[in-house]
Amino acid sequence: MSCVFNVVDFSSHYSPHLHLHLHAHSQITPPLLSKRAINRFWNCNSDSINHQTPRFVKMQSNITSNSIPTPIHTFDSELNKIPHVLTVAGSDSGAGAGIQADLKTCSARRVYCSTVITAVTAQNTLGVQGVNIVPHDFVQHQLNSVLSDINVDVVKTGMLPSLSVLKVLCQSLRKFPVKALVVDPVMISTSGDILAGPSVLDGFREELLPMADIVTPNVKEASALLGDLPIKTVSDMRTAAKLIHDLGPRSVLVKGGDLPNSSEAIDIFYDGQEFYELSSPRVNTRNTHGTGCTMASCIAAELAKGSSMLSAVKIAKRFVEAALEYSRDLLIGNGVQGPFDHLLALKNINQSSYRQDRFNPNDLFLYAVTDSGMNRKWGRSIAEAVKAAVEGGATIVQLREKDAETKDFVDAAKVCLKICRSYGVPLLINDRIDVALACDADGVHVGQSDMPARLARTILGPEKIIGVSCKTPEHAHQAWLDGADYIGSGGVYPTNTKENNRTIGLDGLKEVCKASKLPVVAIGGIGMSNARAVMELGVPSLKGVAVVSALFDRECILTETRNLQAVISEAALLTQ
Numbered sequence: 001m002s003c004v005f006n007v008v009d010f011s012s013h014y015s016p017h018l019h020l021h022l023h024a025h026s027q028i029t030p031p032l033l034s035k036r037a038i039n040r041f042w043n044c045n046s047d048s049i050n051h052q053t054p055r056f057v058k059m060q061s062n063i064t065s066n067s068i069p070t071p072i073h074t075f076d077s078e079l080n081k082i083p084h085v086l087t088v089a090g091s092d093s094g095a096g097a098g099i100q101a102d103l104k105t106c107s108a109r110r111v112y113c114s115t116v117i118t119a120v121t122a123q124n125t126l127g128v129q130g131v132n133i134v135p136h137d138f139v140q141h142q143l144n145s146v147l148s149d150i151n152v153d154v155v156k157t158g159m160l161p162s163l164s165v166l167k168v169l170c171q172s173l174r175k176f177p178v179k180a181l182v183v184d185p186v187m188i189s190t191s192g193d194i195l196a197g198p199s200v201l202d203g204f205r206e207e208l209l210p211m212a213d214i215v216t217p218n219v220k221e222a223s224a225l226l227g228d229l230p231i232k233t234v235s236d237m238r239t240a241a242k243l244i245h246d247l248g249p250r251s252v253l254v255k256g257g258d259l260p261n262s263s264e265a266i267d268i269f270y271d272g273q274e275f276y277e278l279s280s281p282r283v284n285t286r287n288t289h290g291t292g293c294t295m296a297s298c299i300a301a302e303l304a305k306g307s308s309m310l311s312a313v314k315i316a317k318r319f320v321e322a323a324l325e326y327s328r329d330l331l332i333g334n335g336v337q338g339p340f341d342h343l344l345a346l347k348n349i350n351q352s353s354y355r356q357d358r359f360n361p362n363d364l365f366l367y368a369v370t371d372s373g374m375n376r377k378w379g380r381s382i383a384e385a386v387k388a389a390v391e392g393g394a395t396i397v398q399l400r401e402k403d404a405e406t407k408d409f410v411d412a413a414k415v416c417l418k419i420c421r422s423y424g425v426p427l428l429i430n431d432r433i434d435v436a437l438a439c440d441a442d443g444v445h446v447g448q449s450d451m452p453a454r455l456a457r458t459i460l461g462p463e464k465i466i467g468v469s470c471k472t473p474e475h476a477h478q479a480w481l482d483g484a485d486y487i488g489s490g491g492v493y494p495t496n497t498k499e500n501n502r503t504i505g506l507d508g509l510k511e512v513c514k515a516s517k518l519p520v521v522a523i524g525g526i527g528m529s530n531a532r533a534v535m536e537l538g539v540p541s542l543k544g545v546a547v548v549s550a551l552f553d554r555e556c557i558l559t560e561t562r563n564l565q566a567v568i569s570e571a572a573l574l575t576q
């Protein structure tokens with residue numbers, strides 16, 4: 001076949017100074033990310049992807065290096081479309097980072113991924129032994145081939161080893177605009193080695209960043225972009241995010257994976273208006289090679305599916321956490337920094353049999369409980385309400401539909417489940433075990449006069465989450481004996497949503513929390529004005545607040561959820 005292009009002698013482009021020395025993170029604190037959380041995460045969005053694999057264009061056989069293949073067949077049916085990310089990055093022969101990480105991430109997220117290779121590296125878990133830069137005209141050639149033919153939704157960039165490569169990329173993006181551009185400014189390895197010289201830095205600042213929808217530097221890259229500004233703390237990361245935003249990208253994610261002395265992996269997201277501190281437990285593993293590439297390509301994949309930027313970033317953060325957790329003990333290679341397993345779900349993780357592994361107590365942080373009366377009052381569906389709450393940062397949702405017809409309840413629950421899964425947020429059903437089973441919700445929440453938790457456990461099996469309302473230490477003890485996963489304790493303050501409900505106050509809550517062997521979420525009359533006081537109780541078992549009216553009896557659920565999330569995040573930080 002004559003579709004072979006000029007053979008390029010890469011050896012003349014070898015740059016001996018391009019060496020990576022990657023070190024394992026030395027932090028401790030093994031987090032407990034449940035297998036079920038990983039599982040939930042993996043399954044997320046699967047229902048929304050009903051696209052079929054595209055049928056490929058048949059290649060013409062008369063291609064020369066200057067001509068672009070002309071499609072013989074084109075298909076414009078929506079049904080045949082699959083979201084598509086083009087990655088423009090370097091190859092990592094060890095397959096933990098670069099193009100290989102991008103392909104695996106997009107596959108894991110069920111998105112098609114095409115590849116334009118900018119450099120070929122000889123790389124393993126010990127470091128980088130060599131780099132061949134692909135000549136810029138051949139990079140341009142690859143870009144033309146893909147962008148002129150295959151419908152690209154989002155472009156993600158990784159290693160751009162020379163200014164000329166960066167420039168042809170910018171030209172191609174101007175010629176073939178895409179829905180979004182994700183720039184991972186790969187420049188500096190974990191150990192601080194330079195991967196792209198000062199001229200590329202200028203190219204980033206002057207040409208590529210102003211075109212980007214998001215740029216995702218780690219702390220060293222952020223510092224380099226800002227003329228070696230020192231970045232040592234989370235507060236410095238915020239300053240850096242703001243200054244990088246001034247260079248022109250729509251949003252900025254400064255990744256704190258390499259920030260020393262932290263038991264949390266904290267990233268700062270800034271969209272030009274608000275800062276979001278995204279935090280996850282730091283996974284104690286050597287297998288962190290490629291986290292940055294994975295993060296950026298997962299963001300690109302979620303954007304290609306239609307997520308908002310903030311949701312895409314949150315999903316990507318959880319994906320990295322889940323993959324690291326899953327691969328914590330993986331042994332690939334003999335070096336200091338190993339790769340992780342992006343395709344964790346291909347493993348047999350559905351069979352998690354360890355009860356204590358299924359549920360992440362941190363999910364209780366901002367617990368949204370729906371109320372059909374309030375939705376009626378504001379003229380919105382349960383699904384609309386739930387979507388706004390999870391978009392605003394709710395970390396778990398409970399459907400509490402006291403007066404709904406069973407059929408309507410099941411239908412609504414199915415829609416809500418789809419929404420929650422796409423955000424990696426668990427969905428529980430109040431009281432109705434039959435409804436939870438019918439829609440395969442993540443679990444149930446039962447009151448003292450509902451189905452006893454022990455029976456609920458028998459019916460639902462070991463996989464589902466069970467929460468129990470408890471007012472006293474005795475209730476909490478019984479819930480633990482019965483095999484519940486968490487307790488909800490209250491009413492902390494007086495409330496209209498529950499009649500004849502005794503208020504236990506902050507003192508009562510504290511007493512229950514101290515006695516409880518299970519994680520606790522506080523409930524009852526909690527909102528913007530008093531959430532801080534609840535979180536400031538500072539009892540370790542208290543993991544978050546559950547709210548009804550403060551989110552759902554308001555005009556804009558999204559804003560209320562965001563605001564409450566900010567208040568309790570700050571309070572949680574201060575009481576740590």
Ligand SMILES: Nc1ncnc2c1ncn2[C@@H]1O[C@H](COP(=O)(O)OP(=O)(O)OP(=O)(O)O)[C@@H](O)[C@H]1O
Nearest residue numbers: 218255256257258265282283290291292293295320
């Ligand atoms: N040990 C860890 N546990 C949990 N999350 C982590 C860990 N290390 C990194 N992360 C997260 O992974 C994502 C990528 O960030 P990181 O700072 O590692 O990027 P990077 O330095 O560009 O990665 P790369 O090694 O691919 O260059 C961030 O969300 C970060 O918080």
Ligand SMILES: Cc1ncc(CO)c(N)n1
Nearest residue numbers: 090091092097098159186
């Ligand atoms: C090819 C390539 N791209 C990016 C990184 C950064 O992780 C790497 N190590 N190798």
Ligand SMILES: [Mg+2]
Nearest residue numbers: 186218292293
């Ligand atoms: Mg990186």
